[in-house]
Amino acid sequence: MCQPLRKRPAPSFGLCLSATRCTLMRCMLVFCAIFGLSTSVAALSAPAPILLDESNPLVQAWPAVTLLSDPQKKLGIKEVMEARDRFTTPETAYGTLGLRKDAVWLLVPISVSSQSNGLWVLDIDYPVLNRIDVYLTHDKTLMEQARLGSLQPQDQRPIRSRSHSFGLKLKAGANYDLYLRIESKGALILPITLSKPSEFHANALGEQMLQGLLTGLALCLLVYSLAQWLTLGEPLYVKYAILIFGSLLFSMLQFGVGAQYVWRGNTWMELHTAGLASLIAATGSFLFIEQALEGPDVHPWISRLMKAGAGFTVFFALCFSFDLIDIYIVTAVISTLGLAPALLGLPGAISRARRGDSVGIYFLLAWAAYFVTTAVMVEVIKGRVGVNFWTLHSFQFGATFDMLVFMRVLGLRTKALHKAVEHARRERDSLHSLAHTDPLTGLPNRRSLNASMADAINHAGPENVVAVYMMDLDGFKQINDQYGHDVGDELLIAVAARLRANVRHSDLIARLGGDEFVVISSGLHSVQQARDRADKLLEAFNDPFALSEKICRIGLTIGYALAPQDGSDAISLFKRADAAMYAGKNDGKHCARRGDGTVPASSHTDWQPLDGSKVTEF
Numbered sequence: 024m025c026q027p028l029r030k031r032p033a034p035s036f037g038l039c040l041s042a043t044r045c046t047l048m049r050c051m052l053v054f055c056a057i058f059g060l061s062t063s064v065a066a067l068s069a070p071a072p073i074l075l076d077e078s079n080p081l082v083q084a085w086p087a088v089t090l091l092s093d094p095q096k097k098l099g100i101k102e103v104m105e106a107r108d109r110f111t112t113p114e115t116a117y118g119t120l121g122l123r124k125d126a127v128w129l130l131v132p133i134s135v136s137s138q139s140n141g142l143w144v145l146d147i148d149y150p151v152l153n154r155i156d157v158y159l160t161h162d163k164t165l166m167e168q169a170r171l172g173s174l175q176p177q178d179q180r181p182i183r184s185r186s187h188s189f190g191l192k193l194k195a196g197a198n199y200d201l202y203l204r205i206e207s208k209g210a211l212i213l214p215i216t217l218s219k220p221s222e223f224h225a226n227a228l229g230e231q232m233l234q235g236l237l238t239g240l241a242l243c244l245l246v247y248s249l250a251q252w253l254t255l256g257e258p259l260y261v262k263y264a265i266l267i268f269g270s271l272l273f274s275m276l277q278f279g280v281g282a283q284y285v286w287r288g289n290t291w292m293e294l295h296t297a298g299l300a301s302l303i304a305a306t307g308s309f310l311f312i313e314q315a316l317e318g319p320d321v322h323p324w325i326s327r328l329m330k331a332g333a334g335f336t337v338f339f340a341l342c343f344s345f346d347l348i349d350i351y352i353v354t355a356v357i358s359t360l361g362l363a364p365a366l367l368g369l370p371g372a373i374s375r376a377r378r379g380d381s382v383g384i385y386f387l388l389a390w391a392a393y394f395v396t397t398a399v400m401v402e403v404i405k406g407r408v409g410v411n412f413w414t415l416h417s418f419q420f421g422a423t424f425d426m427l428v429f430m431r432v433l434g435l436r437t438k439a440l441h442k443a444v445e446h447a448r449r450e451r452d453s454l455h456s457l458a459h460t461d462p463l464t465g466l467p468n469r470r471s472l473n474a475s476m477a478d479a480i481n482h483a484g485p486e487n488v489v490a491v492y493m494m495d496l497d498g499f500k501q502i503n504d505q506y507g508h509d510v511g512d513e514l515l516i517a518v519a520a521r522l523r524a525n526v527r528h529s530d531l532i533a534r535l536g537g538d539e540f541v542v543i544s545s546g547l548h549s550v551q552q553a554r555d556r557a558d559k560l561l562e563a564f565n566d567p568f569a570l571s572e573k574i575c576r577i578g579l580t581i582g583y584a585l586a587p588q589d590g591s592d593a594i595s596l597f598k599r600a601d602a603a604m605y606a607g608k609n610d611g612k613h614c615a616r617r618g619d620g621t622v623p624a625s626s627h628t629d630w631q632p633l634d635g636s637k638v639t640e641f
């Protein structure tokens with residue numbers, strides 16, 4: 024981070040940049056940059072040549088630069104050398120000529136110190152410049168020439184690097200004129216330096232490291248968001264991925280990483296990536312902001328406008344890909360639509376932020392950074408703000424900051440999603456519980472019994488006898504009538520507790536309704552054991568029930584049937600147990616009867632499964 028600072032200091036504040044890294048100073052620099060306070064060099068007289076001396080391993084060329092416009096793009100080096108006196112100092116901000124349609128000739132007079140070994144590297148660290156022709160002249164004689172630029176494949180460049188660089192072998196004590204012919208469809212941003220090879224490598228390494236880090240971070244976020252999208256199926260993640268992809272592509276183009284490693288020598292990519300990346304990022308912005316802010320704060324027509332905006336950008340991207348429109352139309356589209364997602368989302372974000380909703384606050388924060396950094400970059404592109412490390416990287420830093428803030432928005436969104444899922448699960452559980460539980464006693468109800476019964480009977484066998492005990496209280500109506508319904512309810516609760524206390528953990532107790540209960544016991548080894556359990560339940564009712572204001576005695580009649588002995592399906596077992604219970608009622612109550620087929624069918628039997636199928640036989 025330190026080396027690039029030293030590499031492009033603007034005369035007015037470059038020394039401050041390299042002297043201190045304190046945050047305050049950086050803020051001041053950004054402030055200066057935004058308000059166009061950086062130095063606009065417009066010297067009246069021809070600038071003095073730059074001195075190349077070993078004591079100063081990195082020299083900025085801009086202070087010595089003069090320029091000659093070539094609108095017809097017809098001038099050759101000979102004509103330009105003859106027109107040396109017509110070169111003028113640039114009137115734009117430091118290190119930038121803004122957007123120009125002409126070809127530009129730059130003249131950098133050089134004076135080599137007598138102490139220098141003459142080995143220097145010319146470097147222009149703005150990789151998107153399409154074509155740069157370098158001419159080194161001495162005494163009006165052409166000494167060397169080279170072709171650089173983004174359209175020049177890596178393997179045909181004098182030095183294979185991310186930026187445009189060329190090694191110079193100069194004579195100690197000699198004077199040279201360095202002519203650069205530059206032509207590009209984008210902005211002519213020209214951080215031109217002459218440095219010693221070691222210094223050049225050190226600086227290149229620093230910038231390469233920075234780009235590696237930022238590109239790696241963006242790639243991680245991209246892969247993560249796509250993985251989340253595939254896992255959770257939440258479309259907001261893929262919209263975020265589109266946004267990141269556009270941003271990443273743009274940075275890879277602007278700082279040369281794409282041409283260096285990804286689309287080496289691919290002219291189509293060099294000419295289309297800037298436009299496509301901007302349109303892709305705008306599409307992602309529209310979609311992401313629309314969904315992230317959706318809710319009562321965003322009017323439906325704003326949502327519709329954002330979706331339409333995304334549609335437009337996709338349309339223009341397709342047209343641009345097939346060369347149906349040129350970069351100037353794309354630039355006009357981006358200038359018009361680029362800010363639209365943020366502007367349309369602003370009211371929604373503000374009202375969210377006012378309610379203390381952190382999503383709104385994060386959006387405002389991200390947009391504040393976006394507006395500042397984009398404004399700085401636009402001014403550099405227009406030639407009104409000087410080039411330095413911070414202004415040159417402002418858009419990339421702003422985009423990275425936004426990516427991280429939006430990731431936080433995604434995190435909040437996922438958290439809300441989990442909360443909603445958890446809430447829905449709890450609702451479902453409580454509905455399920457309500458549907459399967461008797462509200463008075465908390466015991467499973469008939470519906471729940473049905474499901475568990477089928478499972479128990481399926482595993483029944485000679486060594487695993489399953490007993491179905493149907494139980495009905497004796498004289499419960501009288502308790503109700505005598506003491507009231509509340510006492511009756513209390514007694515039913517106490518009966519449930521008594522039954523629970525007298526069965527095994529693995530047994531199932533259910534209340535069918537009224538004063539009817541069922542116990543299912545599985546894992547019994549014999550008919551006798553089933554009989555003993557019925558007796559145990561009867562005995563449990565010998566003791567009275569101590570209610571809050573009364574002590575009640577109540578009897579119990581049990582009818583039971585066994586699987587596999589008395590039946591092999593739930594319906595027939597229930598029917599037999601039910602009939603046996605009514606037989607017990609008729610025999611004087613408070614007894615247990617087995618429904619083994621000897622008991623005649625009872626006219627009271629009304630057991631029916633919940634699925635509505637009719638019981639046809641007993």
Ligand SMILES: Nc1nc2c(ncn2[C@@H]2O[C@H](COP(=O)(O)OP(=O)(O)OP(=O)(O)O)[C@@H](O)[C@H]2O)c(=O)[nH]1
Nearest residue numbers: 495496497498499500501503508511512536537538
């Ligand atoms: N307190 C209360 N009573 C209920 C509830 N559900 C049904 N009942 C009453 O329970 C009684 C059950 O009737 P029966 O089983 O015929 O009355 P019983 O006196 O036990 O008759 P036998 O079984 O022949 O001894 C009815 O009076 C119903 O109104 C309830 O949730 N709470």
